[in-house]
Amino acid sequence: MEKLKIGGLKQSVELCQFDLKGQDSSERIVSGVSKLLASRKINISFLTYNPNRNSYHRFTFCVSQDESLSSSKILKEEGSLPIDWQVNCREHVGIISIFPRHSAIRILGDIMVSWAGQSIPIYGISTSLSAISFVTDYQLIDKAIEVVQDLFQLPDNHAPIRPELLYYQSTNVKGD
Amino acid sequence: METIAVYWESRIKTYGFQGVNDLAFIEFSYPLHEMRSLGEILSNDELQALTPKFIMAQELDHEISFVFCLPGKEGRDFHVSLEKTSGPSHHRYIYPVGIIFFHGPHFGDRYGIADATFSTLSKTDIKIIASGCSSSSVFLVLLQDDIAKAEKVLAQTFDVAK
Numbered sequence: 397m398e399k400l401k402i403g404g405l406k407q408s409v410e411l412c413q414f415d416l417k418g419q420d421s422s423e424r425i426v427s428g429v430s431k432l433l434a435s436r437k438i439n440i441s442f443l444t445y446n447p448n449r450n451s452y453h454r455f456t457f458c459v460s461q462d463e464s465l466s467s468s469k470i471l472k473e474e475g476s477l478p479i480d481w482q483v484n485c486r487e488h489v490g491i492i493s494i495f496p497r498h499s500a501i502r503i504l505g506d507i508m509v510s511w512a513g514q515s516i517p518i519y520g521i522s523t524s525l526s527a528i529s530f531v532t533d534y535q536l537i538d539k540a541i542e543v544v545q546d547l548f549q550l551p552d553n554h555a556p557i558r559p560e561l562l563y564y565q566s567t568n569v570k571g572d
Numbered sequence: 573m574e575t576i577a578v579y580w581e582s583r584i585k586t587y588g589f590q591g592v593n594d595l596a597f598i599e600f601s602y603p604l605h606e607m608r609s610l611g612e613i614l615s616n617d618e619l620q621a622l623t624p625k626f627i628m629a630q631e632l633d634h635e636i637s638f639v640f641c642l643p644g645k646e647g648r649d650f651h652v653s654l655e656k657t658s659g660p661s662h663h664r665y666i667y668p669v670g671i672i673f674f675h676g677p678h679f680g681d682r683y684g685i686a687d688a689t690f691s692t693l694s695k696t697d698i699k700i701i702a703s704g705c706s707s708s709s710v711f712l713v714l715l716q717d718d719i720a721k722a723e724k725v726l727a728q729t730f731d732v733a734k
Contacts, residue, residue, distance in 0.1 A: 427691045446628070501622050501624065504611075512611060518629070522628040524704075524707035
């Protein structure tokens with residue numbers, strides 16, 4: 397059977413995922429936590445926010461594994477979160493982004509079936525303008541990529557899957 | 573890994589805002605141990621005509637909770653088909669909603685974008701129904717009537733390409 401063609405595949409660096417869950421003031425939490433992370437120059441690589449789910453609000457975000465400790469400290473600081481909010485930290489995760497030309501639902505379903513068969517977990521999903529991104533265990537990321545490569549046909553001239561370059565905003569302020 | 577680029581932008585640049593209206597928000601949850609069954613359902617040929625504008629999922633408490641934003645009629649049909657199945661442990665439907673999404677040259681590799689987005693919206697009466705940020709894009713699901721207002725306030729925060 398002919399494999400479904402996809403436009404590309406990319407993996408992230410090693411990340412740490414924080415899952416926040418609580419009942420009150422969800423929008424204040426999302427803006428407050430985002431502000432605290434920005435004030436420490438911590439980039440959020442992945443974020444999902446779903447308020448009012450079963451009367452709970454859920455806010456999930458991923459930061460670089462190197463920023464795990466500092467992010468955790470921010471969330472534990474007094475006043476960062478209301479006392480009834482729960483924080484779960486899942487270290488050593490990674491993101492696999494698949495760039496579909498079409499067939500987003502098919503790609504999603506096929507990945508769920510195949511990864512479940514290989515005991516590869518999915519901790520989060522979000523679509524963007526051009527990709528579907530899956531959060532999974534970083535230690536299983538090579539296996540997860542192999543499964544994706546077996547499922548779909550990548551372009552012949554595909555760019556490297558692993559990140560090769562790191563860009564960041566300078567700490568030195570320059571004039572416009 | 574080698575660092576090859578360092579930049580500075582005082583005001584976060586975007587390529588502009590795009591909005592889609594007349595969408596249905598469908599949320600449903602499945603136990604994690606049924607991930608494979610749900611995947612088989614999604615791979616079914618009958619669902620391949622769906623044209624989701626936004627999908628996100630969160631895993632928590634041994635469940636995976638999905639959000640699909642689908643064009644109005646597709647959303648209604650999907651909602652009805654979900655109601656007929658016994659699989660989902662939670663199901664929510666909101667219509668009409670809209671999405672506003674944007675990206676920029678340094679989205680994905682700089683800090684402060686979520687702060688700029690959510691802090692701006694928190695100063696208004698706009699309620700966020702859901703949001704997903706990945707692969708250099710920010711997606712916001714809002715009530716349809718809030719889309720124009722959201723674009724207006726976000727355009728004051730971000731540097732929008734002319």
